[in-house]
Amino acid sequence: MKIATYNVNGVNGRLPVLLRWLAKSRPDVVCLQELKAPQDRFPIGAINDAGYGVIWHGQKSWNGVAILTKGSTPVETNRGLPGDPEDLHSRYIEAAIDGITLGCLYLPNGNPAPGPKFDYKLRWFDRLHKHARKLMKADTPVILAGDFNVIPTEMDVYKPASWVDDALFRPETRAAFEKLVKQGWTDALRTLFPNDRIYTFWDYFRNSFARNAGLRIDHFLLSPHLVAGLADGGVDREVRGWERTSDHAPIWIEVGLPSLGKPPKASKKRARDLRHD
DNA sequence: ATGCCTGGGAATCCCAGA
Numbered sequence: 282m283k284i285a286t287y288n289v290n291g292v293n294g295r296l297p298v299l300l301r302w303l304a305k306s307r308p309d310v311v312c313l314q315e316l317k318a319p320q321d322r323f324p325i326g327a328i329n330d331a332g333y334g335v336i337w338h339g340q341k342s343w344n345g346v347a348i349l350t351k352g353s354t355p356v357e358t359n360r361g362l363p364g365d366p367e368d369l370h371s372r373y374i375e376a377a378i379d380g381i382t383l384g385c386l387y388l389p390n391g392n393p394a395p396g397p398k399f400d401y402k403l404r405w406f407d408r409l410h411k412h413a414r415k416l417m418k419a420d421t422p423v424i425l426a427g428d429f430n431v432i433p434t435e436m437d438v439y440k441p442a443s444w445v446d447d448a449l450f451r452p453e454t455r456a457a458f459e460k461l462v463k464q465g466w467t468d469a470l471r472t473l474f475p476n477d478r479i480y481t482f483w484d485y486f487r488n489s490f491a492r493n494a495g496l497r498i499d500h501f502l503l504s505p506h507l508v509a510g511l512a513d514g515g516v517d518r519e520v521r522g523w524e525r526t527s528d529h530a531p532i533w534i535e536v537g538l539p540s541l542g543k544p545p546k547a548s549k550k551r552a553r554d555l556r557h558d
Numbered sequence: 559a560t561g562c563c564t565g566g567g568a569a570t571c572c573c574a575g576a
Contacts, residue, residue: 290564290565290575291564291565291566293565293566294564294565294566295565315565315575317565317566318566341566341567342565342566342567342573342574343566343573343574343575390574390575390576391576392574392575392576430575430576444576447576448576449576482576484562484563484575484576485562485563485564485575485576486561486562486563486576487561487562487563488562489563496576498576525564527564528563528564528575528576
């Protein structure tokens with residue numbers, strides 16, 4: 282099963298890019314973030330026409346998350362991250378898909394830090410810790426996928442020194458991510474490619490993509506059930522070079538379902554997708 | 559220290575993103 286996650290940065294504004302990528306990549310499951318569309322302005326017709334069922338949680342102007350499944354409709358298990366009824370941001374949606382629980386998340390950016398937005402980010406992280414632990418304890422395979430707005434290590438940023446005070450890279454943020462991972466999650470792309478530079482986001486400013494001045498902030502976290510079946514993964518970098526594109530690139534993994542026996546064989550595509558020169 | 563760019567929404571500028 283091929284699972285992708287993509288911060289689309291406006292699902293209506295980027296619809297041509299999204300459809301072009303879906304047609305080319307044909308993932309079985311897709312998590313989207315930053316829909317930037319109210320609930321009633323999600324382009325459900327175009328998504329259905331592309332062959333996908335979908336659940337989504339919209340919001341006027343900002344945020345918004347969706348889960349797409351090819352040839353079926355996801356069974357929703359959560360809408361909104363549990364733990365704070367006052368939090369109205371659309372940043373989490375969860376579904377049961379082929380015996381897997383899939384959480385699609387858009388973690389708050391948190392800038393400027395310190396400040397109230399950074400406090401919100403850390404509080405959101407606390408709630409994610411609690412919910413993730415609960416999911417981990419259930420005996421169901423789990424994938425947490427999305428835009429975490431976390432640069433996990435110095436290896437995940439083109440120039441660490443310029444990001445030390447940023448909410449994506451501050452010690453509190455990295456510690457919160459590490460604390461989450463230590464519950465037993467596997468950072469799928471880093472595990473597949475322990476020594477590679479992997480970036481998933483390039484700023485619109487400063488010609489960042491051409492300079493490969495990127496960040497790795499989109500992630501897949503796998504529960505232990507799924508690690509043995511992790512066969513491949515990559516970043517669809519070319520999408521970031523298209524016209525009127527998002528500042529993120531889609532990322533994907535190929536995982537075997539634990540109940541369906543052997544995972545698919547690793548492909549030779551892997552090295553090509555990650556090469557930067 | 560700030561803008562560089564971009565989308566959304568309201569109004570032809572502001573907010574937010576990372």
